[in-house]
Each structure stands twice: as structure tokens, then as C-alpha cells.
Amino acid sequence: MNDGSFICGPVRVREAPREWMRIANRRDEAKYRAILQAAVQVMAESGYHHAQISRIARAAGVADGTVYLYFKNKEDILISLLRHGIGRIVELSHNRLAGMRSAEDKLRCVVELYLQELGAQPQLAMVTQVNLRQVDAGIRRQIGDIMKPFYNLLDDIVMDGIREGVFREGIQPRIARRMIFGTLDETVTAWVLTGSKYDLAKQAGDVVDVLLHGLCRYQPPTVERSVES
Amino acid sequence: MNDGSFICGPVRVREAPREWMRIANRRDEAKYRAILQAAVQVMAESGYHHAQISRIARAAGVADGTVYLYFKNKEDILISLLRHGIGRIVELSHNRLAGMRSAEDKLRCVVELYLQELGAQPQLAMVTQVNLRQVDAGIRRQIGDIMKPFYNLLDDIVMDGIREGVFREGIQPRIARRMIFGTLDETVTAWVLTGSKYDLAKQAGDVVDVLLHGLCRYQPPTVERSVES
Amino acid sequence: MNDGSFICGPVRVREAPREWMRIANRRDEAKYRAILQAAVQVMAESGYHHAQISRIARAAGVADGTVYLYFKNKEDILISLLRHGIGRIVELSHNRLAGMRSAEDKLRCVVELYLQELGAQPQLAMVTQVNLRQVDAGIRRQIGDIMKPFYNLLDDIVMDGIREGVFREGIQPRIARRMIFGTLDETVTAWVLTGSKYDLAKQAGDVVDVLLHGLCRYQPPTVERSVES
Amino acid sequence: MNDGSFICGPVRVREAPREWMRIANRRDEAKYRAILQAAVQVMAESGYHHAQISRIARAAGVADGTVYLYFKNKEDILISLLRHGIGRIVELSHNRLAGMRSAEDKLRCVVELYLQELGAQPQLAMVTQVNLRQVDAGIRRQIGDIMKPFYNLLDDIVMDGIREGVFREGIQPRIARRMIFGTLDETVTAWVLTGSKYDLAKQAGDVVDVLLHGLCRYQPPTVERSVES
DNA sequence: AATGAATGAGCCTTCATTCAT
DNA sequence: AATGAATGAAGGCTCATTCAT
Numbered sequence: 036m037n038d039g040s041f042i043c044g045p046v047r048v049r050e051a052p053r054e055w056m057r058i059a060n061r062r063d064e065a066k067y068r069a070i071l072q073a074a075v076q077v078m079a080e081s082g083y084h085h086a087q088i089s090r091i092a093r094a095a096g097v098a099d100g101t102v103y104l105y106f107k108n109k110e111d112i113l114i115s116l117l118r119h120g121i122g123r124i125v126e127l128s129h130n131r132l133a134g135m136r137s138a139e140d141k142l143r144c145v146v147e148l149y150l151q152e153l154g155a156q157p158q159l160a161m162v163t164q165v166n167l168r169q170v171d172a173g174i175r176r177q178i179g180d181i182m183k184p185f186y187n188l189l190d191d192i193v194m195d196g197i198r199e200g201v202f203r204e205g206i207q208p209r210i211a212r213r214m215i216f217g218t219l220d221e222t223v224t225a226w227v228l229t230g231s232k233y234d235l236a237k238q239a240g241d242v243v244d245v246l247l248h249g250l251c252r253y254q255p256p257t258v259e260r261s262v263e264s
Numbered sequence: 265m266n267d268g269s270f271i272c273g274p275v276r277v278r279e280a281p282r283e284w285m286r287i288a289n290r291r292d293e294a295k296y297r298a299i300l301q302a303a304v305q306v307m308a309e310s311g312y313h314h315a316q317i318s319r320i321a322r323a324a325g326v327a328d329g330t331v332y333l334y335f336k337n338k339e340d341i342l343i344s345l346l347r348h349g350i351g352r353i354v355e356l357s358h359n360r361l362a363g364m365r366s367a368e369d370k371l372r373c374v375v376e377l378y379l380q381e382l383g384a385q386p387q388l389a390m391v392t393q394v395n396l397r398q399v400d401a402g403i404r405r406q407i408g409d410i411m412k413p414f415y416n417l418l419d420d421i422v423m424d425g426i427r428e429g430v431f432r433e434g435i436q437p438r439i440a441r442r443m444i445f446g447t448l449d450e451t452v453t454a455w456v457l458t459g460s461k462y463d464l465a466k467q468a469g470d471v472v473d474v475l476l477h478g479l480c481r482y483q484p485p486t487v488e489r490s491v492e493s
Numbered sequence: 494m495n496d497g498s499f500i501c502g503p504v505r506v507r508e509a510p511r512e513w514m515r516i517a518n519r520r521d522e523a524k525y526r527a528i529l530q531a532a533v534q535v536m537a538e539s540g541y542h543h544a545q546i547s548r549i550a551r552a553a554g555v556a557d558g559t560v561y562l563y564f565k566n567k568e569d570i571l572i573s574l575l576r577h578g579i580g581r582i583v584e585l586s587h588n589r590l591a592g593m594r595s596a597e598d599k600l601r602c603v604v605e606l607y608l609q610e611l612g613a614q615p616q617l618a619m620v621t622q623v624n625l626r627q628v629d630a631g632i633r634r635q636i637g638d639i640m641k642p643f644y645n646l647l648d649d650i651v652m653d654g655i656r657e658g659v660f661r662e663g664i665q666p667r668i669a670r671r672m673i674f675g676t677l678d679e680t681v682t683a684w685v686l687t688g689s690k691y692d693l694a695k696q697a698g699d700v701v702d703v704l705l706h707g708l709c710r711y712q713p714p715t716v717e718r719s720v721e722s
Numbered sequence: 723m724n725d726g727s728f729i730c731g732p733v734r735v736r737e738a739p740r741e742w743m744r745i746a747n748r749r750d751e752a753k754y755r756a757i758l759q760a761a762v763q764v765m766a767e768s769g770y771h772h773a774q775i776s777r778i779a780r781a782a783g784v785a786d787g788t789v790y791l792y793f794k795n796k797e798d799i800l801i802s803l804l805r806h807g808i809g810r811i812v813e814l815s816h817n818r819l820a821g822m823r824s825a826e827d828k829l830r831c832v833v834e835l836y837l838q839e840l841g842a843q844p845q846l847a848m849v850t851q852v853n854l855r856q857v858d859a860g861i862r863r864q865i866g867d868i869m870k871p872f873y874n875l876l877d878d879i880v881m882d883g884i885r886e887g888v889f890r891e892g893i894q895p896r897i898a899r900r901m902i903f904g905t906l907d908e909t910v911t912a913w914v915l916t917g918s919k920y921d922l923a924k925q926a927g928d929v930v931d932v933l934l935h936g937l938c939r940y941q942p943p944t945v946e947r948s949v950e951s
Numbered sequence: 952a953a954t955g956a957a958t959g960a961g962c963c964t965t966c967a968t969t970c971a972t
Numbered sequence: 973a974a975t976g977a978a979t980g981a982a983g984g985c986t987c988a989t990t991c992a993t
Binding site: 193217242 | 368371394397400404408422425429430431432434435436439440442443445446447448449450451454457467470471473474475476477478479480481482
Binding site: 087088089099100103108109 | 989
């Protein structure tokens with residue numbers, strides 16, 4: 036189903052796809068991928084706002100107008116990139132997590148996967164970490180929708196962990212999930228903004244460690260309780 | 265020294281401001297603040313790109329040109345907002361942290377402060393969390409410079425904690441710092457994007473807890489795994 | 494090769510035009526001419542600085558953006574006008590001068606051509622004589638480059654004349670050339686600024702006469718001065 | 723009456739001078755001169771359009787608003803510069819020409835004076851030759867008014883010369899005058915635009931020579947007549 | 952389906968001028 | 973008379989999107 040690239044083929048556009056869109060989608064998948072690939076290149080290099088459609092089209096070897104046969108508009112390209120990138124991570128995660136028992140292992144697996152995937156595609160990382168934020172408020176809802184499967188994945192891991200007794204009962208699942216995602220996000224962003232010079236995947240172990248065990252050295256039972264407001 | 269607003273008064277512009285800039289900046293502090301305040305309003309409402317200078321000017325009760333007596337350009341307004349917002353948090357943090365001994369207490373203090381400050385100013389939070397990301401690469405360097413004091417603050421807390429023996433020696437300070445900041449960032453962003461409906465500051469306790477102690481329940485030497493999927 | 498208008502068709506833009514420029518330039522020559530023609534109208538009427546692109550576009554029957562498919566910017570339009578106007582004169586001059594022997598005849602030919610051409614197109618004359626001077630220093634270099642062929646033409650005539658013995662050996666070629674061009678320039682400018690009411694070309698004879706023979710009556714060796722104040 | 727500078731003091735502004743203007747004019751002549759001097763500096767350096775009033779004011783050591791106590795507007799400064807520059811040349815010319823008999827000598831005198839004066843003040847030359855052309859059409863009438871005395875001077879010389887029999891009867895006075903002025907203008911402009919590197923005044927002799935005797939070597943009587951249309 | 956020339960809305964910034972002090 | 977902070981009009985240019993071919 037997947038050729039190894041993060042670009043898995045056209046995804047049905049949601050809001051009222053025009054007639055030709057469905058046709059086009061089926062027509063030439065290679066062209067669809069070429070445009071996405073070109074968009075990653077151009078956007079990573081110049082940023083979302085400076086990535087002109089004409090440059091993307093030229094890089095993809097198609098005419099400007101052709102881009103609009105495959106994508107609703109410029110934002111749609113960006114969104115599609117995110118959808119494919121995150122979609123692939125979620126998909127891979129589900130596959131690998133299938134046979135795992137411990138929430139700890141699952142978390143480790145997801146973190147490794149996330150950092151490996153983005154670490155292997157600096158340009159994609161640049162686009163999702165940096166360019167994605169440059170879009171306007173209206174689109175953020177869509178981003179949320181795309182991220183939701185990944186959030187759910189993390190939520191499930193956290194709640195499983197609590198249920199299993201591996202994770203502490205006192206933690207708030209949503210807050211924990213935000214810690215996990217926020218940490219991943221910040222880790223990747225820092226990596227991207229400093230030039231993607233080191234091996235991102237190598238940080239997975241330390242990241243997981245600090246997520247699992249926190250900052251504190253083990254404190255004797257008396258101090259162990261967290262102070263809630 | 266401060267009237268309680270996040271806008272603390274003109275900050276000396278760094279890179280070779282035009283001659284009159286320095287004079288004007290000092291001249292009418294009320295006007296400077298009015299423009300910043302208006303910018304927060306307009307940007308929070310419409311986003312950075314759709315926040316026209318003329319609307320900001322009108323909201324501030326000044327002419328368009330007057331904005332440029334106090335700010336170099338549109339980006340400078342955004343940067344100034346961040347500078348004031350983060351600057352205030354860093355300043356307050358330094359004051360409060362002065363008498364604290366435990367790194368744990370310090371972290372708790374900073375987290376509380378951060379969530380309190382942004383929680384009390386949803387519009388500012390919207391601007392810093394969302395609009396700030398909409399700018400181009402060139403400005404990111406400046407943002408980094410502004411955030412650096414805050415990063416340093418966190419770094420110091422982490423390293424103090426390790427030195428004191430309160431935090432685990434095994435943790436990587438930089439990764440730990442990214443966890444802390446990433447968690448705060450994600451927490452505030454989630455709050456902003458869902459409409460700032462709940463009390464952000466109330467989450468400080470849980471956030472600190474999960475940062476300090478991680479996800480895992482303390483595992484006594486003899487591990488008894490809870491077997492359940 | 495030429496339809497009689499001073500607008501001879503697109504000229505290849507020199508300094509690294511955007512990719513599409515070269516293509517577009519060749520694509521629709523009628524549109525290119527229409528814009529230039531419109532620019533002459535509007536600039537002659539309102540002057541360079543008050544000639545808004547939108548007015549030129551409207552006069553040419555195209556959208557504002559279309560102007561930028563054919564010209565780099567507003568200055569480029571002005572430069573192109575000069576290039577075409579002077580280019581045509583230089584081209585015609587070369588053709589006509591080909592069979593001429595006497596430098597005197599050549600000069601007469603060029604002067605006639607110059608005054609005929611500009612005399613036949615008062616609006617173009619207005620633009621080259623008046624508007625062209627309104628641009629900033631940066632562009633003046635380009636103007637110099639365009640005028641150079643015409644200067645060279647005059648220089649050649651002068652030096653040929655000296656070599657042939659038709660012109661006096663004592664004259665400084667460069668100064669002579671400045672006299673010729675300065676006289677032409679002033680003649681056309683005066684004509685334009687007084688409303689282009691008389692027939693400019695009719696002055697060619699008198700202009701050539703005074704250039705060739707100067708102000709002084711020939712002084713026979715024995716001078717008899719007419720005494721009168 | 724003159725301190726050696728081309729700036730001879732305030733000249734009564736023509737069109738409806740406001741009340742305070744007359745007062746100001748008398749009030750502080752030094753300030754008036756300082757502004758003009760500053761304007762020459764700034765305009766020569768940056769061109770008319772880039773010469774901001776605030777920079778001129780600062781260079782003159784006065785406030786922006788003060789400039790408007792001495793000049794109607796920015797164009798008025800430029801016009802005043804021309805008025806003083808040309809006015810001085812006309813005045814000096816009248817003085818020197820008083821005792822001269824021969825039109826030839828008079829012309830030589832005026833040419834020398836013109837090239838000496840502007841040659842001694844490259845900045846003023848830059849302003850009158852280059853910046854002056856950058857103003858809009860409306861002002862050209864005023865420039866004409868200012869130049870008129872100088873034109874009249876040249877006209878008188880030409881007509882005297884013809885009457886005296888020194889100059890040829892066949893020449894058209896107005897065309898001759900345009901040759902003289904056009905040549906001077908072009909000579910000075912070329913000098914300014916190439917960086918004012920050589921001694922302009924030294925060219926006076928050659929310029930006069932070519933103006934007086936034209937390009938042609940003396941032709942025997944049969945060919946001497948100019949061909950009129 | 953593909954093209955790519957044409958469209959035109961949109962906006963930041965400058966700076967000559969004013970006027971309250 | 974002098975100041976200089978405030979004014980606000982004005983327009984060149986970009987580029988995502990369209991649509992005739």
C-alpha cells in the first residue's frame with residue numbers, strides 16, 4: 036500500500052471536491068506525488084509564504100494550473116504534506132504497537148518512530164515544524180483533525196499505561212499527552228532550526244527516559260505525591 | 265516599576281534605529297503602549313498577516329504613520345510583543361527564584377508563573393503561540409534571541425537540580441529543558457486553540473508533577489508487572 | 494521589419510529577467526506595444542512620477558499585473574521607451590549614413606532624422622526630454638548605456654569629418670559632440686516645453702548651419718570691425 | 723552685496739507669501755543660508771527625491787518645521803538654489819560685460835563665467851544639472867522664469883553680434899542661443915555625471931571656439947551659404 | 952487532462968507638511 | 973520664531989488563482 040515514501044497517494048479532499056478532482060486523483064498518481072515532493076523541496080528551502088506555486092509547479096515539471104487539478108489551493112498542499120507525514124507515522128505505529136504489551140515499550144516505540152521518521156526527512160520536518168505554523172487561523176482546525184489520530188495514539192498509550200499500573204494513576208492523561216507531544220515537537224523543532232546537523236533518532240532513548248521517569252531522582256514515599264491545585 | 269500590564273514600556277531598539285526613533289520612543293510612552301495593546305487585539309483577532317497596520321493604528325487612536333515612529337515595521341511590533349511578554353516572565357521569575365533553594369520549587373514557580381501570565385492574557389497568548397509562528401525564517405533568529413533568557417532560566421534550574429542531587433544525574437539537560445518548554449508551549453497552545461475556556465494556571469500543579477516524576481510509577485527493585493493489555 | 498512606429502517590438506531584457514519574462518515577451522507582441530504606447534500617453538500627460546501603473550494598464554486594456562509580465566518595473570517601461578526611441582533613430586541613421594561620403598552630409602542627415610523623429614512624436618519627445626530626467630541616479634547609468642550608440646554615432650561623424658579634412662583639425666571631438674547633442678537636446682526640449690506648436694523638423698537646416706559654421710562670420714585676414722554697441 | 727557664496731540671501735517668494743514669511747526672511751538670514759547650503763549638500767549627495775526635509779534640517783541645524791518658515795515647500799528650496807546660482811552668474815556677467823565691445827568677447831566671457839562658477843561648485847552643479855530635472859511639469863514654468871534672464875543675456879549677445887557684423891546675419895538668434903545654452907548645459911552635465919574630475923573651466927576656450935567657428939573648416943565663398951529649408 | 956498567460960485584490964511604508972506648544 | 977511629533981495620502985508590486993484554449 037505504501038512505496039516507502041511518506042507520500043502515499045492522493046487523499047480525498049473533504050470539503051466539496053469539484054467534479055474533476057476525483058477524476059484527476061485517479062488519473063495520475065505519479066504527478067500528484069511529484070507535486071507534493073516538489074512542494075516539500077521548495078517550502079523547506081524558502082518557507083511557505085515564499086514558496087510560489089509556479090516554482091513548485093516548475094520543480095514538479097507541470098504547469099501552474101495543473102497544480103490546481105490535484106490540490107484545492109496552496110494551503111491544501113501544506114495540509115496534504117502533514118497528512119501524509121503524520122499519517123504514515125500513525126500507520127507505522129499501529130503496525131508495530133500491535134504486538135506490544137507494555138505501555139512503556141509502546142511509548143518508546145512511538146517516540147523512536149517519530150524521531151526516526153522526521154529525522155530521516157529533514158525537509159519534511161522543516162515543513163511540518165516551521166511552515167505549518169505559518170498558515171492562518173482558519174486552517175488550524177484542519178491541522179487539529181489531522182493530528183487527532185496521533186493524539187489519540189498517545190492518549191491510548193497513556194491510558195493503557197495507567198490501567199496497566201505501569202504509569203502513575205495520579206497523572207492527568209491529557210496533560211501527559213501534551214507533555215509527550217510537546218516534547219517531541221520541541222525536540223524536532225530545535226533540531227530543524229539548528230540545521231538538522233545531528234542524528235535526531237539517537238535522542239529517542241534520552242527523551243523517553245525523561246518522559247517516563249521525569250526529572251526527579253526517586254523520592255521516598257512520603258514526598259512522592261504530586262501537589263495538585 | 266510596572267503597572268501590571270505585560271507592556272512594560274519601550275525597550276531600546278537594537279539594530280541601528282533611525283535617529284528619531286530613540287527620541288520618539290521615550291517621548292510618549294502611553295502612545296507606545298496603546299499601539300502595542302491595539303496590536304495584540306487586532307492580531308489575536310485576525311492573525312498576523314491579516315492585521316493591517318491601518319487597523320492597528322485606528323485601534324490605537326493614532327495615524328498610520330505614527331506607528332512607524334514607535335516601531336521599525338510590522339514585524340517589530342510582533343517581536344516587541346514577545347519581548348515584553350517573555351521579558352516580564354523572565355523578570356518576575358528571577359525575582360521570585362532569588363530566595364529559593366530547591367530546583368523543584370524553582371521549576372514549580374516558573375511553570376506557575378508562565379501559565380499564570382499567559383493564562384491571564386489570552387490575547388497575548390494567542391499572539392505568541394500562534395501568530396509568532398507565522399513569520400518568516402529571517403525573524404526566527406530574533407525570536408530565538410528573545411527566548412534565550414527563558415531557555416537559560418530553565419537550563420539553570422535543570423543543572424542546579426542535578427548538581428543539588430534533586431534531579432537525576434542521568435538526564436540530558438538540554439533534552440530536559442526541551443521537555444519542560446515543549447510541555448509548557450503545547451499546554452498553552454492547546455488552551456489557546458480551544459478558546460481559552462478553562463483556567464490555564466490551574467494546570468500548573470499537574471504539569472509540574474508530570475515533569476518532575478514522569479509517567480512511570482516508581483518501580484521497586486523487584487518489579488511486579490501488571491499483566492493486562 | 495518595422496511598422497513605422499517607434500515601438501519596434503520587445504527587446505530582450507538584459508539583467509537576469511525572471512524565467513517567464515523571455516517567454517512572455519515574445520508571446521504577445523501586440524500587448525507589449527500596447528503597454529508601451531499607453532505608457533507614452535500617460536507619462537506625457539502626467540509625468541513619470543504621476544503616471545500610475547494602474548492608469549497605464551487601463552489605457553493599454555490590460556490588468557495591472559500584466560504590465561509586470563512584460564516589464565520588470567516602472568522604470569523599465571521608461572527605459573524601454575527610450576531604448577526604442579533612440580534605438581530607432583540610431584538604426585535609421587546607420588541605414589541612411591551608409592552611402593554618404595561627406596561628414597557634413599552625415600551630420601545634416603542625423604540632425605534631420607533626430608528632429609523629424611521626435612518632431613513627429615511629441616509625446617515620445619515629452620517623455621524622453623522631460624520624464625527621463627525625473628528618475629534617480631541609479632537609472633542614469635542605464636540611460637547612458639542606451640544613449641551611447643547615439644553618442645558614438647556623433648563621435649564617428651566628427652572624427653570622420655576631421656580625418657577627411659572637412660571639419661577643422663583644431664576642434665576637440667568630445668566637445669564638438671557635446672555641442673551637437675546639447676544643441677539637439679535643447680532644441681527638442683524647448684519645442685516640447687512650449688507645447689510642440691511649430692514644426693520641429695523645419696529647424697533642422699538652421700541648426701545644422703549653425704553647428705557647421707558657428708556664429709562668426711568668416712573673418713578675412715584683414716579684419717574690418719563694425720563699430721557699434 | 724555678496725559674500726562670495728552663490729547664496730545671496732532670501733529672495734522674495736512670489737506667489738502670495740504668508741505673513742510670517744516676510745518676517746522670517748528678515749529675521750535670520752544666516753539660517754536661510756544655512757538651509758540652502760545644507761540642501762545643496764544633501765541633494766547633491768542623495769538626489770532630490772531622497773533628500774528628506776528632515777535631513778536637510780538636521781544638516782542645517784534647525785528643526786524640520788523651521789525650514790517651512792523660510793521656504794514654501796521642498797520644490798521652493800530647489801528653485802531657490804537655481805535662482806541663486808543662475809542669478810549670480812547673470813549678475814557677474816552684467817558686471818563684466820559692461821565694458822566689452824565685441825560680441826565674441828562677450829560670449830567668451832559668459833562661457834568662461836558659466837563654466838568657472840559651476841566648475842567651482844560641483845555640488846551646486848549636480849543639483850542644477852541633475853536634480854532640477856527631477857521635479858514635475860508644473861514647476862518647469864518657474865524654472866523658465868529663472869532662466870529667462872540668462873537666456874536674454876545670450877540672446878542679447880547673439881543679436882548684438884549680428885548687428886555688429888561679427889556674427890553671421892543668416893543665423894537664427896533663437897536657434898543660436900539654444901546651441902550656446904545646450905552646449906553649456908551638456909558640457910556641465912557630462913562633467914557632473916562623470917564625477918567632476920577634470921577642470922571644467924579649462925574647457926571654456928575650446929567650447930567658445932567651436933561655438934564661434936562651428937565644425938567646418940573655412941569653405942570658399944561658393945559653398946559658404948547655409949542650406950535653409 | 953493539461954496548459955500558462957492573464958488577472959486584480961491587497962497593503963506596508965515613506966516623508967512632505969502641519970500645528971499645538 | 974522655533975520646535976518636532978504627528979499626520980495620512982498615495983501606489984508599486986506580488987502571486988494565488990482562473991479559464992480560454
